[in-house]
Amino acid sequence: MLKGALVLYYFFALDQPLWAQDDVTAAAITPQDCSLDCIRQGGPGCEYCRITRADVRKALGFNSLQAFGSCIPWPCFKLLGEEDPKICQHYVQAPNDVKVEVVNELNPKSDAIVVSWKPSYYGIAFLRGFQVSLQALGGSSVACQLFLFHRNLSLPASHAEMVYKSDPFPGLPLGSQYAVTVMALPVPEEWERFYRSKIFSTRSCAEKNGLEQCKKDWYPKHIEVQQEGTAITVTFNLAPPNLGIRSYFSLCYANGKKKYTDITPNSSKNKTHHSYQLNDLQEGTNYTCEIAANEVDAVRKTFSVQVMHIQNGGSSTRSVTPSLALMIPLCLAVVAIIVVLLFALIRRRTRLQITNLDIKPDLIKQHKESGTQEEVTSLQRNRLTPPRLLICYSSTDGPAHVKAVMQLGAFIQQHMATQVCLDLWNSLSVAEEGSMAWHCRQIRESDFILVICSQGLNHRPQPPQGGDDGEEVDRELVFGSNTFSSNAAVQLIGEEVGRAKTRGQDLSKYMAAIFEYSKETDIPTELRLVSHYMLPRDLQLLFSHLHGVALHRPGCYLKVNHISEEGFTELPAGAALQWAIYEARMAMTAKRHHYAEGGD
Template sequence: MWKTTLVLYQLLALGRPLRAQDDVPAAAAITPQDCSLNCVQQGGPGCEYCRITRADLKRALGFNSIKGFGSCIPWPCFELLGREDRKLCQHYVQAPNDVKVELVNELDPKSDTVVVSWKPSYYGIAFLRGFQVSLQALGGTSVACQLFLFHRNLSLPASHAQRVYKSDPFPGLSLGSQYAVTVMALPVPEEWEKFYRSKFFSTRSCAEKNGLEQCKKDWYPKNIEVQQEGSDITVTFNLAPPNLGIRGYFSLCYANGLKKYTDITPNSSKNQTHHSYQLNDLEEGTNYSCEIAANEVDAVRKTFNVRVLHIQKGGSLPLSVTPSLALILPLSLAVVAMFVVLLAALTRRPKFWMKKLDIKPDVIKQHQESGTQEEVMSLTRKRLTPPRLLICYSSYDGPAHVKAVMQLGAFIQQHMATQVCLDLWESLSVAEEGSMAWHCRQIRDSDFILVICSPGLNHRPKPPGGGDGGGVDEEADGGLCFGSNAFSSNAAVQLIGEEVGRAKAGGQDLSKYMAAIFDYSEEADIPTELRLVSYYTLTRDLQLLFSHLHTVALHGPGHYLKINHISEEGYTELPAGEALQCAICEARLAMTAKRHHSVAGLGVI
């Protein structure tokens, strides 16, 4: 019935005279207007596309929304436009299309500002009431959200699906960081699919925005010259600008498993642009791979090569040696003639030669082509899109454990070619849909499911509303409370366990499901129902986890799969890996303190 109503409504809308916004070309971008929420609710002129502020929400609803969510609240169409007429917010509207993120120039050298643009969908456009745009940092909890509403009497024709709508600027974004932006069409339908569109993007680095000479963390020497005079190796490089405050440098040279470290302290009073230093105790006839960088934390290293030539002792050959050529030349010709005769004899009898030595030519060729046992095997791309991984966990073990899970998701998202689904990053969708419904949908749609096991999974919290009655009313300011995910995550783990049991009983593939523990947990923390699936210890088994996600063998006959920076030792070289290591250390300390406190409490009793 509603589909028939939708078609009739669009036909009537196409027949109406165009409004004030119809004068705007289809390709022009529609920017938000300053208009009151009262104008939007009454459907007055001049408020076709309005930004809704946090102050507007407080006046309309009588309480403040959560600060991080700005002007966004769950079900904004029903709360702000549908109180008088519920039919305004009951029609299906599909997700926007062509979501783009545009960087905006600003004066602040330490942050970036972006503006989001999109196009509405054809489906349900006549009942479109607005958009909600949220932005969240990957690996963090910061959220920014903006709400835009059409006035209640506005009806967009299908031709307006080619219009571009824009958000207000999102300022203060950290440089060199990754973010996720989500654009949601309003009203949100009861069918929780296809009502929003998400996009990942990265802000510029400091060097990209301000130039290398203005960024202490990103600066590195660009010009390096190496000269050898006798046994002396001299390296000359350009110094950092004085405004960066870099006073010391260092270089590292590697060869034959040995490492040579050189500390460099230039004298700025002599030369402020370049400096030269000596490399000592290098072996003759050896090629060295060297690095040079500022003596600062996380400084970028510049790589260069040093080839140490053989030093000919005693200088050049004396002239008295030249007459010996008269003796050397005939001897050399005789050796060459003997070699030619021997080569001709061998080439005329190849079959007899091979038969006598019992060596097969194909075996020789195979041996020559096999190479060493460290030949690198390239990763084949079998899928057009990265695998989708849902991470489930328990928040009962405290914020330090939750932070470790969040940093693990950020590392997998950035450096393991995998799309990660984590409720910490989709708090708006979880609030809109409900935590349990969100987990069920993600379990169904994800390619893989990873359960982070910890002692908290064995804890069975009471369902919301079933306790002593002292939990929900703690929000004194009357703001919205999304609550803990402890109950829903434990229920989701139980649901996953049931899925694993059914799949095992039916002889189905169990590769979709995985379990993992951090090194501060134990294998006993893995629930019994998840012992049937593959489980890993992180961060020791990062390479095995990568192999599982991309269905590729790490080793094969005569070759191995090389994965940059995904190993127990190498992952900390990346900023995301270092953050993951720090989060695991903090969680380990917090877990140890919690266990000691529990033991002490039992002793007191």
């Protein structure tokens, strides 16, 4: 009991007026005002009720809640279980789809949020209510809201699609991080899956009020750089007068050296723009500069300054004798004639050699003229998190194949900006949920699914029979732990692909791949509709698929460093992947020879 009380140590919020919500949908259920007597008796209009601090004080008979730290543990037992203790002794799964929604808040310095969620259908018939707590990360401020159903209510499983909402949590400072926790009631002892948490941030001042109203978030948007001789002139827009920003600073750095400049504009001359000089910069050097308001934690605007070489205008003239003036053009003419003759001779020999080799010079010329160039690109910055990739495979091809899959996952996660989900790395979660349940959840939550196809996956062997203590059975027990769940997951993926194809939906979520020691016929029929790759040859294509980056454009192509077929082995993870693929190829070759010679 004490352990449960410590885990559920939350705080109840004081009674506060509710904010009007204009965006409540028909499917959302919002809290009601009702008494504890109505909840206990199961009267009408008490389906989903908010419990205030006054209700708790009345139920416990205390004038204050200091004995429980402004909160009570196990609210179901204290508020509903006195008459019938069995009503609070059932297991209820944690809620799903916890979301945080910003609602209107008149104070320009704070936000208000509403939390929504869906109940789990596991134990929903015994669900008695919810408790929602909000805590600032790195701080001690906590708010708590309690909602209860009446004691006679029993929800069906179909009610798990209904959306429940909390009351607003107002007065949250802008630019702060919070953790919101939604807990399903009741919470029996020694039960851990009763809550769901989500971390979120309130809006910044600029997001809520606009950049021109925020002193801390303001930064110059318009910057112009001009070079006149050795002086660099920078012009930028000033902050609005209402922000009270009187001074600025500029910082330029290159080759390990920094140049700091204080800027104090004269608002009487120009209230919108100001120009200042950057002096003593080295010629032929590219500087990276920052400009910002001279305020604590002010946002800095970055721009570049390229200092050109200044050429001296004067040049000394030399007197040239008439004989020398005549000899110079003559020598130049002789040299030009010799160069033309040598070029013609070399060109004739080249044509003869090309003719002997039966190569068409027009094609070579066309290839040279249309030669592509390398181009540097960057990933999309609007994605907050890297793409989530689930890798499915079969372990029936032995430990060498499993090792190759694991090294592939490590390479993708380290050098392809992708979060990889692999059962080999989540053995505790797989053991806790069950292999099939874990795969189903990952298929649902992942952005992309990559199926590593091999001979064992395509053949789908039968489970080993009992009573055989031979080496083969031991091998199946060691390497076949995920075989049947993987095959079932592949069948599930195939069904999803078929349905998506029938409905004309996008199939880019699903991919198939084979290592160089496998064959394309190892790809199951249901996965022939999706993109499939040969690894490691097609690592760049896989990168393009995961990040939506075009590898080819008219007149140029994009080259990703250390992901090309030749360059990936320069990385430690790439070398490990190459060696794992080599070992798997040798193991697969030995296995084929063994079966070809009539081995069991």
